[in-house]
Amino acid sequence: MEDDSSPCFAHTLVDGQVIDPQTLHDVRVFRKSNRTRLYELRKKQSLETREKASTNIAAKLDDALGDIAEKTIAAYWPIRGELDLRPWMTKAIAKGARIALPVVIKKDQPVDFHLWTPDCAMKIGKWQIPVPAEAKAVSPDIIIIPLLGVDKEQYRLGNGGGYYDRTLVGLSSAKTIGIGQSFARMDTIYPMPWDIPMQQILLADA
Ligand SMILES: Nc1nc2c(c(=O)[nH]1)N(C=O)[C@@H](CNc1ccc(C(=O)N[C@@H](CCC(=O)O)C(=O)O)cc1)CN2
Numbered sequence: 001m002e003d004d005s006s007p008c009f010a011h012t013l014v015d016g017q018v019i020d021p022q023t024l025h026d027v028r029v030f031r032k033s034n035r036t037r038l039y040e041l042r043k044k045q046s047l048e049t050r051e052k053a054s055t056n057i058a059a060k061l062d063d064a065l066g067d068i069a070e071k072t073i074a075a076y077w078p079i080r081g082e083l084d085l086r087p088w089m090t091k092a093i094a095k096g097a098r099i100a101l102p103v104v105i106k107k108d109q110p111v112d113f114h115l116w117t118p119d120c121a122m123k124i125g126k127w128q129i130p131v132p133a134e135a136k137a138v139s140p141d142i143i144i145i146p147l148l149g150v151d152k153e154q155y156r157l158g159n160g161g162g163y164y165d166r167t168l169v170g171l172s173s174a175k176t177i178g179i180g181q182s183f184a185r186m187d188t189i190y191p192m193p194w195d196i197p198m199q200q201i202l203l204a205d206a
């Protein structure tokens with residue numbers, strides 16, 4: 001006989017939450033196939049189209065953020081066809097903002113944010129992502145987060161490391177802005193207990 005209240009040896013704990021293993025499996029498969037689909041869409045894009053999308057997002061960020069003097073803003077160094085915010089980052093510093101980049105310190109742990117300037121020395125960090133050579137850790141007021149996919153509730157599909165979700169748990173006062181391409185829109189990513197929705201989403205015009 002089935003007994004729903006049976007001791008839950010058939011369940012899995014993720015981040016202290018009980019999740020049915022079949023659900024966990026299905027969601028992982030769904031996300032993996034969607035990551036592959038979305039990476040392919042990025043790959044098909046010409047460099048020119050991506051550059052236009054990056055310029056478009058830079059303008060949307062200016063509108064969304066207003067005066068950024070004295071603000072500490074986490075951006076990112078683009079990988080895998082992400083929108084390139086580096087020209088915007090340089091302009092933001094000229095307007096008095098401080099820019100930081102995410103740095104993976106350890107697998108499956110929150111990232112740190114290290115100050116970046118256009119002329120700072122860089123080194124290759126974890127996952128082969130360039131990071132500032134000198135580690136000046138800061139706590140951002142605003143975090144601009146690249147996304148592969150995003151759903152109607154503003155939950156984000158990222159590269160699959162879970163780094164931003166882990167990081168945002170400890171940075172609840174920071175404003176989060178997810179940015180990506182218009183083809184990133186999805187109905188749902190089947191949010192799990194660890195997923196944290198973005199406060200704002202900006203997508204480049206198609
Ligand atoms: N530009 C940029 N920098 C960033 C991030 C980002 O998304 N973009 N991150 C934001 O988190 C962190 C790096 N996150 C990463 C997460 C996963 C993989 C990765 O290679 N994952 C495996 C598959 C993982 C899985 O599906 O289980 C892979 O693709 O082979 C790489 C980087 C920190 N820096």
Ligand SMILES: Nc1ncnc2c1ncn2[C@@H]1O[C@H](COP(=O)(O)OP(=O)(O)OP(=O)(O)O)[C@@H](O)[C@H]1O
Nearest residue numbers: 014015031157158159160161162163164165166194
């Ligand atoms: N706060 C957390 N505590 C423990 N595990 C977590 C947490 N957040 C995410 N994870 C784990 O990380 C894995 C990847 O999560 P998810 O699919 O949400 O990645 P993502 O948001 O696309 O990745 P990223 O943020 O690196 O771009 C999942 O297996 C999940 O269990």
